[in-house]
Amino acid sequence: MLTETRTSDASRLLQHLPGFTVHNNKLDRGNEGKNGHGIAVLVAPSCSDYVRVLKTSENVHCIWMQCDRKMFGLEEDVIVGAAYINPQCRDLFPVRAVQTHFTDLFKDTLGAF
Numbered sequence: 001m002l003t004e005t006r007t008s009d010a011s012r013l014l015q016h017l018p019g020f021t022v023h024n025n026k027l028d029r030g031n032e033g034k035n036g037h038g039i040a041v042l043v044a045p046s047c048s049d050y051v052r053v054l055k056t057s058e059n060v061h062c063i064w065m066q067c068d069r070k071m072f073g074l075e076e077d078v079i080v081g082a083a084y085i086n087p088q089c090r091d092l093f094p095v096r097a098v099q100t101h102f103t104d105l106f107k108d109t110l111g112a113f
Contacts, residue, residue: 019045
């Protein structure tokens, strides 16, 4: 998982990782290049047939993926959430914003299942 990719351009993320699959969130043009924006999950070629995106969050930087049980030799599929949580900062991300962010992430988690 990569956080703060600052781009929606998958080719920039894959230029040194041939064969990998990238799943990333789409950034608004105004957020391209900005700190704290962009998340991507890179999947190795040997795993790409076993992984699919369930949901890309609208409220938080989060991508939910389903990994086929065969990948791990389990009886059930595995759900993986890759999320970026902004660090608390008095001016840019105060305590109240952190609480709201975690509430949104909790709701998003429930919606992924």
